[in-house]
Amino acid sequence: MAKYLLLKHYRSDHAIAQDDMVPMDQWSPDDVTAHIAFMEQVADELRERGEFVDAQALAPEGTFVRYDGEGRPPVTDGPFAETKDLIAGWMVIDVDSQERAYEAAARLSSAPGKDGKPIHEWIEVRPFYGETPTVTE
Amino acid sequence: MGREVGDAPALEDLLRTLTPQVLGILVRRGGDFAAAEDAVQEALLEAWRHWPEDGTPAEPRGWLVKVAGRKLIDEVRSTTARERRELKVHLEPEPGPTEQDDDALLLLSRCCHPALTSASAIALTLRAVGGLTTAQIAEAFLVPEATMGQRISRAKKTVSGQSFDTPGEVGAVLRVLYLIFNEGFTGSVDLAEEAIRLTRQLAATSDDPEVAGLLALMLLHHARRRARRTASGGVVPLAEQDRSLWDTTMIAEAVDILQDALSRDRLGEYQAQAAIAALHDDAARAEETDWTQILEWYDELLRLAPSPLVALNRAVAVGEVDGPLAALRILDGLPADLPRRDAVAAWLHERAGDLAVAARLYAVAAGRATNTAERDHLTRQAARLNAAAAR
Numbered sequence A: 001m002a003k004y005l006l007l008k009h010y011r012s013d014h015a016i017a018q019d020d021m022v023p024m025d026q027w028s029p030d031d032v033t034a035h036i037a038f039m040e041q042v043a044d045e046l047r048e049r050g051e052f053v054d055a056q057a058l059a060p061e062g063t064f065v066r067y068d069g070e071g072r073p074p075v076t077d078g079p080f081a082e083t084k085d086l087i088a089g090w091m092v093i094d095v096d097s098q099e100r101a102y103e104a105a106a107r108l109s110s111a112p113g114k115d116g117k118p119i120h121e122w123i124e125v126r127p128f129y130g131e132t133p134t135v136t137e
Numbered sequence B: 001m002g003r004e005v006g007d008a009p010a011l012e013d014l015l016r017t018l019t020p021q022v023l024g025i026l027v028r029r030g031g032d033f034a035a036a037e038d039a040v041q042e043a044l045l046e047a048w049r050h051w052p053e054d055g056t057p058a059e060p061r062g063w064l065v066k067v068a069g070r071k072l073i074d075e076v077r078s079t080t081a082r083e084r085r086e087l088k089v090h091l092e093p094e095p096g097p098t099e100q101d102d103d104a105l106l107l108l109s110r111c112c113h114p115a116l117t118s119a120s121a122i123a124l125t126l127r128a129v130g131g132l133t134t135a136q137i138a139e140a141f142l143v144p145e146a147t148m149g150q151r152i153s154r155a156k157k158t159v160s161g162q163s164f165d166t167p168g169e170v171g172a173v174l175r176v177l178y179l180i181f182n183e184g185f186t187g188s189v190d191l192a193e194e195a196i197r198l199t200r201q202l203a204a205t206s207d208d209p210e211v212a213g214l215l216a217l218m219l220l221h222h223a224r225r226r227a228r229r230t231a232s233g234g235v236v237p238l239a240e241q242d243r244s245l246w247d248t249t250m251i252a253e254a255v256d257i258l259q260d261a262l263s264r265d266r267l268g269e270y271q272a273q274a275a276i277a278a279l280h281d282d283a284a285r286a287e288e289t290d291w292t293q294i295l296e297w298y299d300e301l302l303r304l305a306p307s308p309l310v311a312l313n314r315a316v317a318v319g320e321v322d323g324p325l326a327a328l329r330i331l332d333g334l335p336a337d338l339p340r341r342d343a344v345a346a347w348l349h350e351r352a353g354d355l356a357v358a359a360r361l362y363a364v365a366a367g368r369a370t371n372t373a374e375r376d377h378l379t380r381q382a383a384r385l386n387a388a389a390a391r
Helices: A015-020 A029-048 A098-109 B008-028 B033-054 B060-083 B100-111 B118-129 B134-140 B145-160 B170-183 B191-203 B209-222 B248-262 B269-282 B291-304 B308-322 B324-332 B341-351 B355-368 B372-390
Strands: A002-009 A052-057 A064-066 A075-077 A087-095 A123-127
Touching (some): A029 A052, A029 A098, A098 A123, B008 B033, B008 B100, B008 B118, B033 B060, B033 B145, B100 B118, B100 B145, B100 B170, B118 B134, B118 B145, B118 B191, B134 B145, B170 B191, B170 B209, B191 B209, B209 B269, B248 B269, B291 B308, B308 B341, B324 B341, B341 B355, B341 B372, B355 B372
Antiparallel strands (some): A002 A087, A002 A123, A052 A087, A064 A075
């Protein structure tokens, strides 16, 4: 088994995504409800398969922070409204293969959007570094 | 052989009721808080081991005090031996009635000590007074068990050095109980019900009308729990709730508690908040809500506990009584980063017929929501107005 991070973005700079992405508040309320229900359903499917690890959603506005020397308050900057590929949330799954991770990501990406049509949004799939195996030779 | 506790849930209930009492007695007798808490946990394990087979003792509390006291003495002796100190406290239980009433508040005020952060006070209260396991508390707050264990252990160390003879400020205790209530339901433990249980215990031993006020407030909100969410977890605003789902028995009990508290003529913020909740619960339909009285209580609340958040909630009542434009003028004077200010502004603009502004503000509010249920609800509000405008 291997763990993968499935990242969902608020908006993507990828051409395909940009064309299709209508902001959620421009959908009908029923479309919004259906989209949210679908996300829950995918999480439930992954739970039933014994592959679900974690899912979290992130607020759109964040701040950049850094150390500014001893005894000084942290430096903050942002929020940067124009940030590309802003992370909206993630799922962590534990699956048998990369192929299965892609399949799960594609399932997430098939979520219904405006007028119930799949939004085809890009899901970023990132493998976790695993543990060193017991048997190495 | 005493009375039977037939099943595990009944035994768990009994033990959780007794836990704070036993701990309170040990600490009152001079035990160190952290050591006493460990001793009580060990005594509870003994009870779990023996009571189901041997039967529950006739005096379960006395039994636990004795066993925990013995464990505490063992611990103090070994510590004392190590540190070559005299055994300063006599921990054997004394015969006769205990000072249980004061113990409840003493123990709670220790767990809600001002030296603790809210998160630490909540965790310690649930562990030491609520008798929940570290694993249950960790699950309720969605953090790893080791993290919660460390939070509780640091909290115990913080309060261990403090003297434990006079109860602290009741206000600090009520604030922590209120925060626990608001945490709601995330894991296997319903924190709202846990908060009600603890507040009930405190109310049974306190004549402070604010304790009763907080209990009434919790019950009045809890009575609406079945109507507050859709089957899929979506938010249902008060005005749109199916009021036949409200728990009328709970509301009636809360109103009795509140009226009794108000008759003591020492008004406080929790009684005022409960009065507002009671007026909402009293309306069979949303249109029958007595907003004029609600506004009067908000005026009272703003006087008792002035804050921008109370002013924001009061503005909603002003919107109902004097119209949305009057309410929007109040909002102008409130901080821009006040939570839910955009959502209230959106609602008021919608009431004023300014749908485009309302839709934009709902979208802004969705971006600033602090949980996904609220975010999704506000997104749907924006979508609803945008869809209406497109038609």
